[in-house]
Amino acid sequence: MQPHKVVSREEWIEARKAHLTHEKEFTQARDRLNEERRALPWVKVDKAYSFDGPRGPQTLNELFAGRSQLVVQHFMFAPDWSEGCRSCSFWADGFERMIPHLAARDTTLVAISRAPLPRLAAFKTRMGWTFDWLSSAGNDFNYDYGVSFTPDQIKSGARIYNFGTSGFGVEEAPGISVFFRDDAGNIFHTYSCFARGLDMMNAAYHYLDLTPLGRHEERLPYPMxxxxxRDQYQPAAVPASCCHK
Incomplete structure (x- = not known):
């Protein structure tokens, strides 16, 4: 960390108010971006998908659970992996308790992976999660929505991820896709995001962004x-000066 200037409370308030101006500009820009996102055109989903879920086979329509909006968290978990992706689990820990709040706003959130359902269920139990997690092992859903890739695609080095803007070195990638269902039962794909576009959904990162050290990932082999x-972190060391006995 760079040395920081230490000032009086009054000087700090003035500096904080100057920064608040920039924060307000960012908030207003974000509001405009959200409006632009909602105004994007839609694509009708005509392809039939069947997912393996805890209540048996389910169609994409059934995943809405009677609501008009569906958010799909594309969770990296290939069929032969022994456990789910650490980074995707980081996100899942964050959205686990959001489900009832989203449901109150006519929105269902589910996770979908290519691993078989028994493997998903076992990992879900281990992590203590309660959200619906379905397997797309029997369909092309992950490939169609840009989060799974064939060995040939990876080997070719083609730009296959994030709308063709970058390559990806493994068979599974993270992402979020959003769907809307109208009164007639028609389903539309309205939005997807990948890579750094997923940051906005990770509350832990935003808390870290408020701290002096930030995410402090600069010297790591890769950011994450x-x-x-969650069950693999070592217990935090208690400082010797701590007053708790």
Whole structure:
């Protein structure tokens, strides 16, 4: 960390108010971006998908659970992996308790992966999650929505991820896709985001962004190298000066 200037409370308030101006500009820009996102055109989903879920086979229509909006968290978990992606689990820990709040606003959120359902269920139990998690092992959903890739695609080095803007070195990638269902039962794909576009959905990162150290990932082999599954972190050391006995 760079040395920081230490000032009086009055000087700090003035500096904070100057920064608040920039924060307000950012908030207003974000509001405009959200409006632009909602105004994007839609694509009608005509392809039939069947997912393996805890209540048996379910269609994409059934995943809405009677609501008009569906958010799909594309969770990286290939069929032969022994456990889910650490980074995707980081996101899942964040949205786990959001489900009832989203449901109150006519929105269902589910996770979908290519791993078989028993493997998903076992990992879900281990992590203590309660959200619906379905397997797309029997369909092309992950490939159609840009989060799974064939060995030939990866080997070719083609730009296959994030709307063709970058390559991806493994078979599974993270993402979020959003769908809308109208009164007639028609389903539309309205939005997807990948890569850094997923940051806005990670509350832990935004808390870290408020701190002096920030995410402090600069010297790591890759930014999320520090992330572990929630049950794999070592207990934090208690400072010797701590007054708790």
């Amino acid at each position: 190298d520090w992330v572990r599954l």
